[in-house]
Amino acid sequence: MNWDSLFAARTKHMKRSTVREILKLTARPEVISFAGGLPAPELFPMERIQQATDTVLSERGREVMQYSTSEGMPELRGLIAKRLSSGKFQVNADNILITSGSQQALDMIARVLLDEHDQVAVENPTYVGMLTSWKPFDLQFSAVPTDANGMCVDDLEILLNNAPHKVMYSVPTFQNPQGTTLSRERRQKLAEILVNHNLPFVEDDPYSALRYSGDSVPSILQFEADLRGSTTPEGCVMYCGTFSKTLTPGLRIGWVAAAFPVIDKLVQVKQATDLHTSTLTQFITYEVARDEAFLDGHIAMLRDVYRQRRDLMLQTIEEHFPHEVTWTRPEGGLFLMVTMPPHLDATEILKQALAQDVAFVPGDGFYIGDTGRNTFRLNYSNARPEMIVEGIRRLGVVLKANV
């Protein structure tokens, strides 16, 4: 069988995710990995999850093991809706679709909205997992430049005035890969642009609960609704969230919050894709998360630990990286991004780092266009403090030998 001649045209835009392939290389226990976006497993609330699982299996076991609705467990949808509501802005359970992680939400939104050759605006750099999913749809990507305050919204407006765009994708808060956050002023301006252009906007927000410093800012979902004078999600923002970073990734529970016509269409895609998300993991997630005092306390603990790791990584970088290198200083999330002098190639540096048993993700996969080869992403949530210090020290040695 000559399979290559049989694969669909869209497969030309597919490749194995660089990040996930690097993660395999780093499976050796002696590697200090800053590569993945893995939460710290020692912080998983295992006791609560075990209790919740016992409760769910003993009280609703047969229901939990049966087929269920494509929309997701009603109580879980209700809880997510409640937690997204604030003041007059009220999200309904009907505005929520449960997905198998927020990656699936991104993928399903593409299937619902994107035709071949559609123009799509993204921050540059942007989340590589979205690119993995969306590139096979054969799109035109417009790159919106970014700085320390997130995307430059004035540049977005120029892009939109020059050409019609079908959708914009963004991680406005503690961006992956840079860790930067769109400022309050720019959120207001962005909401105005979205409303003026009626531009569908995917707000990918896995990290906003993990803020370690600075003042929290409302979501684009909220800004846009306020501007429209809406008290429910009925505008152009599709908000993607997840329990992967606040509870655990292995349960694979994410969601989309959006206007009902979008949810209605996404449910049809969900039926076609995998019928529904695991009944068991939805019930466990609900059983843990419905104790909101526990959930909020757990998140506060995560913030404390991750804040220390962020601070430690920033401080160690300051001590060990050569002065030719710059880096972002995130107020939350899991990542920071390093920029080396233009003549350095992060893939080459990675080889040298792996020889010293240290791993990171080269930045070029996150960029639209042929740039970013001199950048790389560091994760600070997964490695323990002593490993952060040792790994960054080794990386400093590698960098100093190259600059």
Place this chain on the structure above:
Amino acid sequence: MNWDSLFAARTKHMKRSTVREILKLTARPEVISFAGGLPAPELFPMERIQQATDTVLSERGREVMQYSTSEGMPELRGLIAKRLSSGKFQVNADNILITSGSQQALDMIARVLLDEHDQVAVENPTYVGMLTSWKPFDLQFSAVPTDANGMCVDDLEILLNNAPHKVMYSVPTFQNPQGTTLSRERRQKLAEILVNHNLPFVEDDPYSALRYSGDSVPSILQFEADLRGSTTPEGCVMYCGTFSKTLTPGLRIGWVAAAFPVIDKLVQVKQATDLHTSTLTQFITYEVARDEAFLDGHIAMLRDVYRQRRDLMLQTIEEHFPHEVTWTRPEGGLFLMVTMPPHLDATEILKQALAQDVAFVPGDGFYIGDTGRNTFRLNYSNARPEMIVEGIRRLGVVLKANV
């Protein structure tokens, strides 16, 4: 927001699944439903699942809650490979991709193989869940007629000689919706056709473990390999399996077994779609299924109970349905199909049946082309014996009032 004007062209081929929408109507506890494809929840091996869950959470809890590989849990892939192997034909773990139910396998295969306007051969009628997933790819479906021995393979050969086809989809064993099985002779002929045409073939096989009478027949995967003289899956068959019918659906664990180049491409789609299937539910499934003596004993018990239900339904139909009506007599699986006189419309009959608190699925959704309106599908695995008798009796009254 005028969302209708924003949705992608492929959404015109999407609609909510008829079966799943009918299932919602039948949620009232007084309804006797023959509509879904639900296994009997009272037969779920809850004790084993609880034990397995305890073991998995206490022994490998943090691993189970973390991100994992897109290919799936290695031990589970190995177990599935072993159970698909027979004699000289050896399936490798590398030939297996774990999916979120076999619905996801169908959906991912489409993404890997199908371009717009591709010609796809299917049995007529065929599984509606495949149509839900594949129709948005804007395909041309060729209908292969079926009879009591499954698809008429001579007609398939004529179709293939007349026009190039990209892929064929089939449920050769205990077909959904008809319950019929492709005979051994036809399997041999089908394998010859596939090898001659190098035609990619999706063998969707959720039911073959559930045989209640007659002699078992090897899979098309096996027939095709034997014909090629292959001792591993390296031909054109992509075999989709699931634990939904043999253990429980709520865990959402299915798989594809295929040649490595196909698995390799499917892994890329899996990464884009949802990163990986729930780590927890994969580990639980493995922990239950690795005790193969238990698993096989459990399946034997299912076969006994479902055999009685099938026999009871067939016998009650014989007693209560009018002689103008015909039906299939499956040797296994979950369904049989009823054909009424041509002037009757199953959707209209369903309304009358629901007024008597009995539900089924009208057949037209399973057909290519505008036929099958006088057919409907009955499930016999989910309802308890006394409900089967009562429901079929009521259905007989409705049918007699209409023929």
